[in-house]
Each structure stands twice: as C-alpha cells, then as structure tokens.
Amino acid sequence: MKKLKIGDLAKIRDKVRKTAVLRQGKARAKITVHMGTCGIAAGARDILSGLLEDIKSKKLSDVIVTTSGCAGLCSREPMATVEITGKPPVKYVDLTTEKMKKILSQHVIKGNIVNEYALAIGSERTH
Amino acid sequence: MDDLSLHVLDIIENAVAAGATNIEVRITDDEEQNLFMIEIADDGRGMDKEALKKAIDPFYTTKTVRKVGLGLSMLAQAANEAGGKFEVQSQPGRGTKIHARFMHDHIDRKPLGDMAETITAFIAGNGEKVDLTYHHRRGDQEFFFYTAEIKQVLEEITICHPEVISFIKREIRDGVKSISKRSKI
Ligand SMILES: Nc1ncnc2c1ncn2[C@@H]1O[C@H](COP(=O)(O)OP(=O)(O)OP(=O)(O)O)[C@@H](O)[C@H]1O
Ligand code: FES
Ligand SMILES: [Mg+2]
Numbered sequence: 001m002k003k004l005k006i007g008d009l010a011k012i013r014d015k016v017r018k019t020a021v022l023r024q025g026k027a028r029a030k031i032t033v034h035m036g037t038c039g040i041a042a043g044a045r046d047i048l049s050g051l052l053e054d055i056k057s058k059k060l061s062d063v064i065v066t067t068s069g070c071a072g073l074c075s076r077e078p079m080a081t082v083e084i085t086g087k088p089p090v091k092y093v094d095l096t097t098e099k100m101k102k103i104l105s106q107h108v109i110k111g112n113i114v115n116e117y118a119l120a121i122g123s124e125r126t127h
Numbered sequence: 128m129d130d131l132s133l134h135v136l137d138i139i140e141n142a143v144a145a146g147a148t149n150i151e152v153r154i155t156d157d158e159e160q161n162l163f164m165i166e167i168a169d170d171g172r173g174m175d176k177e178a179l180k181k182a183i184d185p186f187y188t189t190k191t192v193r194k195v196g197l198g199l200s201m202l203a204q205a206a207n208e209a210g211g212k213f214e215v216q217s218q219p220g221r222g223t224k225i226h227a228r229f230m231h232d233h234i235d236r237k238p239l240g241d242m243a244e245t246i247t248a249f250i251a252g253n254g255e256k257v258d259l260t261y262h263h264r265r266g267d268q269e270f271f272f273y274t275a276e277i278k279q280v281l282e283e284i285t286i287c288h289p290e291v292i293s294f295i296k297r298e299i300r301d302g303v304k305s306i307s308k309r310s311k312i
Contacts, residue, residue, distance in 0.1 A: 002305045009280045012294050016284050037198045040137050041128050045248045056289035067252025069144055
C-alpha cells in the first residue's frame, strides 16, 4: 500500500512556516465558496480548486479561503463571497473558474469590485 | 450531480452541518462481486426515528434558507437507478451512517469521479475543525488517508494552506492510481 510522503510534507511545513501570515487575525481578505447541494452540483468544487491553485501560484499569503453551506440562492450557484478587511462583503454569482480568477486579481488583489459578476444589491432573495 | 465523488462531498457537508468532528469515507470497488459501495459515517448529532424517516424525503429539511433538502434523496436515487440500495442509520447523539450500494456494471451507475478533488475541497473548508479518514478498496488492494496523520506532521501549520492542499491532492491521486492497477497473483 502507498505510504504518506512524510518527508515532502515536512518540507512544505517548513516552507509555509517561513511565509505564513495565514491566520484569521492577520488575513487581509477572506473568500467563502458556498458548498450547498446546488452549489456542488453547479461546479463549486472546481471553483474552489481553481481558486486555491491560483492563490498558491500567486503566493498570496494574506488571503483565507473557506467554504460555507447553502446560501439560499440555488439558481445563481456557484457563488462566492469576498470580504476585504474593513469593507462590506460582496457576493459573486454564476461563477466559472475564469470569473473567479478575474475576481481574485481585480477585487482581492487590486481592490476593485468586479461589478459585472457581483450580485446586485437588493436583488438578494432567500428562496 | 455528474459523478459519485460530488455526492460524497455533499453528504460529508451534511455531516459538518450536524456538528461532526470525525468523518469516515469508505469506497468499495469490487468488480468480482459486482459491487460498488459508498459508506460515510460521522459522529455528529444524529437523527431520531422520525427525522430519519423524513431525511430522504426531498421535501424535508431542517435548513431555514430553503424549503427542500435534496442531498440525501439525490444519492438514494442514484443508487436505486443503478440496481442498488440506499440506507441511513442514525441515532441522536451517536452519529449517522450512510450506505449507498450500486451494481458495479450497471449502465446507469455514475462514475466515481475525482475523489482527490472531493477530499481536498472538504479539507480546504473544514479541515481545521473536522478529521476525516478515507479508505478506498479496489479488489484486493487498499488505500488509506487520514487528516490526523497530516496534522501531526504539520504541527501548528494549518491543513487548509493551499500548498498543503496541493500536496494532499497529489497524495490521494497517487494513492487511488496505485490501487487501479491489476494486482499480480
Ligand atoms: N449526517 C447527518 N447527521 C444528522 N442529520 C442529517 C445528516 N444528513 C442529513 N441530515 C438531516 O436530513 C435532512 C435532509 O438532508 P439533505 O442533505 O437531503 O438535505 P439538506 O442538507 O437539508 O439540503 P441540501 O442538501 O439540499 O442542501 C437535513 O436537513 C438534516 O436535518
Ligand atoms: S445549495 Fe442551493 S441554494 Fe444553497
Ligand atoms: Mg445536504
């Protein structure tokens, strides 16, 4: 049976330790991908996976990614919420991996909300 | 849902919603017995008899944001369509166990899909609070993966870190691949 590559993992640990500010308190931005049933069926898993890859290759150490349950807006899944410290959260809907990439570089890194993908304020409904 | 690994992600998200801190995912892929089976056990709050009866009814949910709950009934349907069987065992305070059996060679059995993506998506969102074990058997070969073992090596570094997630994804891909080859007798 295949054995865990502990040596490789320890190396990653040591590398991460040197650069890590990835703790709740120090994070500058938090991105939450909604993982309810409709979200998953609509492709939320790939959105999350692509986002993590992107963050890794851009070496962003101050961005936290997490998931949440159902957001109550099935028809607009996949969805993600971006929170920049000190700013109101922005919900993005009908996501694709490409859209998520743009949101990361435009909103999370440069601070400009991508209005064309954002849920219009006030259009939010709970069912 | 296009494949079974997406159902698995959905079912383990239910376990988190039920307050589980330990989740066990077992996949049994046995062509000889014409059996494909998914078992998911959690130590969450469980359900009483009445809740359990309702749980696989698509019009039952304890969620408040939406009036239908689809997760369990969709997996039940996938099993039934593939000549299989779906069962839930649960007790309040003692957790929940889901069994979904499929006929391995049934034309309507969905493919398993990418378990590495499912497990890592789960860990990225819940890995700090919840421990997960993944056991995959194919014929007479097995692969195990434990988040607890990873956490032990990581010490204070979070298992949700993108570098760690990427490592875990490779580990699981390699592990699943290692049991896909026919064993030598
Ligand atoms: N592992 C579990 N432990 C305890 N209760 C559960 C578990 N899984 C499901 N339930 C209960 O069964 C109900 C139905 O689950 P199901 O996954 O079908 O729908 P849902 O989670 O409510 O909604 P959806 O999956 O569509 O987002 C849940 O609302 C919950 O009350
Ligand atoms: S999963 Fe459908 S609205 Fe949440
Ligand atoms: Mg569910």
